[in-house]
Amino acid sequence: MRKAAIAMMALATLAGAGTALAKDKAAKDKAPPEVVRQLVECRQIADNAARLACFDRQVAVFAEATQSHEIVVADRKDIQEAKRGLFGFAAPVGRLLGFGGGDDEATEIKRIDTKVATVRSIPNGWRLSFDEGGVWEQVDLKNFVMSPKIGQKAAITKGAFGSYFVSVNGQPGIKMRRVE
Template structure:
């Protein structure tokens, strides 16, 4: 009899999240998966129902313990996309932290947000704080007439630059500021 426990739910979520990976080119995947994950997958090979269930119970408990200790992190595509949006504007090294084969990762090219605060910097140009807490500084002299509550659209420009449009106005150059 299959039980509906948090471990079983976690296993089901893990299986659903891993399904798209199985369809991909195997060469794009890491050579080794974490042992705690391998243990869950290896339970499938057991033919006896009782042995397989006992194996799943043990390995899912170990997987949940690894998650609780933050030794392993499981994320779905939506979470990864939101994380990438939060990092938009920063220059980061090419790491495969967010899945996908090198060169095949989904690239965020623009974001839409709402301005939560605006202040003038020492040089008189605007610094925008977005709804997610990201801070962007205007780098050219165009007037934006930015106020809290207005929409902002930021997109990649040429040669690593970024352009922002406040409330569908003209684009001005901006740069992402560290928190």
């Protein structure tokens, strides 16, 4: 009994350490790039001439980093647009590409309203493409009441456990996955 209690305490300690390490990594991931950090640090210089010289020097470094694409500057609108274009892929692509907030609640896209661009019948159901450019294939055995048509309104909704549902022309959604 005593060995079990010690083992449980050790597991709890390891779990706590893992949580602390994850928090440290998350904090480090949110830290700005070195070039940006150095630019911001110029504000702390008291002497006006030295501060201006620091800003001039660091802005030049920053400009070079953006021109060489070592640093990419994007506003929230650009990030949302990119996430919308990548909506439906299994991996957290936004986080992999360094879009900051990853899939946090504030910026996560849960639904896209679009129009059907192409319709094709495949052996297990439907293959649809949309104005956004995504191509989706059916993965369940349900069917639309009425066949989808080009130009009809569609809604792609994120479901549980990485699933997605596509509704065309107000019909109940069918389960689909993004293939392109």
